[in-house]
Amino acid sequence: MGNIRVRFAPSPTGPLHIGGVRTALYNYLFAKKNNGTFILRIEDTDQTRYVPGAEEYIKKSLKWLGLEFDEGPESGGEFGPYRQSERKDIYKEYAEKLVSMDFAYYAFDTPEELDKWREDMKSKGVHSPKYDYSTRMSMNNSLALGKEKSAELIAKGTPYVIRIKVPEDEKIVFSDMVRGEVSFNSNELDDKVMLKTDGMPTYHLANIVDDHLMKITHVIRGEEWLPSTAHHVLLYKYLCWEDSMPKFAHLPLILKPVGKGKLSKRDGAKFGFPVFPMSWISDNPEDSFIGFKEFGFLPEATINFLALLGWSPGTEQEIFDLDELVQAFSLEKIVKSGARFNIDKAKWFNQQYILKKSDEDIAELIKPLVDKAGYVVDDKYLVRVCALMKPRIELLPEIMEAGKFFFTDDFDYLEKIVRKKWKEPNIVHIKEIKQKLALLEDFSKSEIESVIKNHIESNELSFGNIFPLLRIAITGTTKGPDLFETMEILKKNKILSRFDVAFDSFDAIIRDKDN
Ligand code: GLU
Numbered sequence: 304m305g306n307i308r309v310r311f312a313p314s315p316t317g318p319l320h321i322g323g324v325r326t327a328l329y330n331y332l333f334a335k336k337n338n339g340t341f342i343l344r345i346e347d348t349d350q351t352r353y354v355p356g357a358e359e360y361i362k363k364s365l366k367w368l369g370l371e372f373d374e375g376p377e378s379g380g381e382f383g384p385y386r387q388s389e390r391k392d393i394y395k396e397y398a399e400k401l402v403s404m405d406f407a408y409y410a411f412d413t414p415e416e417l418d419k420w421r422e423d424m425k426s427k428g429v430h431s432p433k434y435d436y437s438t439r440m441s442m443n444n445s446l447a448l449g450k451e452k453s454a455e456l457i458a459k460g461t462p463y464v465i466r467i468k469v470p471e472d473e474k475i476v477f478s479d480m481v482r483g484e485v486s487f488n489s490n491e492l493d494d495k496v497m498l499k500t501d502g503m504p505t506y507h508l509a510n511i512v513d514d515h516l517m518k519i520t521h522v523i524r525g526e527e528w529l530p531s532t533a534h535h536v537l538l539y540k541y542l543c544w545e546d547s548m549p550k551f552a553h554l555p556l557i558l559k560p561v562g563k564g565k566l567s568k569r570d571g572a573k574f575g576f577p578v579f580p581m582s583w584i585s586d587n588p589e590d591s592f593i594g595f596k597e598f599g600f601l602p603e604a605t606i607n608f609l610a611l612l613g614w615s616p617g618t619e620q621e622i623f624d625l626d627e628l629v630q631a632f633s634l635e636k637i638v639k640s641g642a643r644f645n646i647d648k649a650k651w652f653n654q655q656y657i658l659k660k661s662d663e664d665i666a667e668l669i670k671p672l673v674d675k676a677g678y679v680v681d682d683k684y685l686v687r688v689c690a691l692m693k694p695r696i697e698l699l700p701e702i703m704e705a706g707k708f709f710f711t712d713d714f715d716y717l718e719k720i721v722r723k724k725w726k727e728p729n730i731v732h733i734k735e736i737k738q739k740l741a742l743l744e745d746f747s748k749s750e751i752e753s754v755i756k757n758h759i760e761s762n763e764l765s766f767g768n769i770f771p772l773l774r775i776a777i778t779g780t781t782k783g784p785d786l787f788e789t790m791e792i793l794k795k796n797k798i799l800s801r802f803d804v805a806f807d808s809f810d811a812i813i814r815d816k817d818n
Pocket of ligand 1: 312313314346506510523524525528
């Protein structure tokens, strides 16, 4: 394939939904696979929906995921500027050109007039009134008023928009790389605004002008843009750019975990998982969201998970790093049906990538959480903790929960088991084991193990009576990593003092039970 150029074109209207990240990812994979160019274009022409910080958020999130742009507001490039608000003057010229070719017209209807018109139409039984071929001649525009009158109004400074003139009863057909041939009857389309009263273009005009000027070869975007494509195809035709019209690929929806309906930003809170790549904090708590990153996902796992949400390699392989994805990716293998969002699958991917990482890398990722919790541990210690906990977690912060006893003495005891087992002769044996451990010079995993096992065996005790109590005394619970190694990591002094505290606490638990 020739010079492939694709763009990711988010509007900075808030944080980037995971569906948007998937769109960016597929554009990236397609570009890299074909030695093409991956472009970031910020579509910020709708000033009313502009949210400060959103552009930064988008860039930061994609960087975290390792999706670097070849051209964009940061990296520059010969087709800039890459922020539409900085290209404002370009669009007006094309809107005027469309008017001069009679493919568009000036419309002077004020918002109030339009509201009133809609109300009137509704009262006449038209449920969704459209500004189109059937109604335009009864409206306040240059087609109905004539050239002279319109020129007069414009000269007087009357505010106007420019609307595309959609033809009556024409079939608009285009080929989509995912869904095949798509066709619309032009009567379904309205005369969309191309240029607004403030001189800013709407999404439709800016989008196709930029795709043309930036020599975009493939438009890969979410399915929700499919209906707009009919207008876009018309614009390409009107501007005589049909020959260089990009190929379209509309990606399937990401569906709720329950399978039906589009995954929405509110579903995150509802189902208790992230739907944004990174956390987004807003003044309104309802508009604040936790991200995949902060939830404890690795970028590699997030990418792998998203890649398979709507694309299938056609083999059994599931684990793909970014380079492998680039090699395997093709638009032909994008699935047509919606892709169900399955957080358990995402966690499974995360676990696989956690296991692949070195203990040192995991420790580095955990360090900020340790610091935030106010725990002080040295690096080597943290690496050992991570090595031991790594196989037991799916999300990074789980180390802090499941391994809490590595960081603090302040943890609860599993009282149910204490109540059942803290009685003679177990008590005297646990205390004897503690004495024997206190005598150990080499407080290593193997020495600890042989002391404990020898004691149990030579006294013909049952493991089930002794072991849970030992574990609870050291860690608070009966589940956890290898106890001997845990003891070695925590070191002798800590273990002995934990026993002392536990013995008193266990006695207190029994006293409470008896009372
Ligand atoms: N600005 C649009 C968006 O926010 C871009 C759609 C497209 O890729 O054409 O998704």
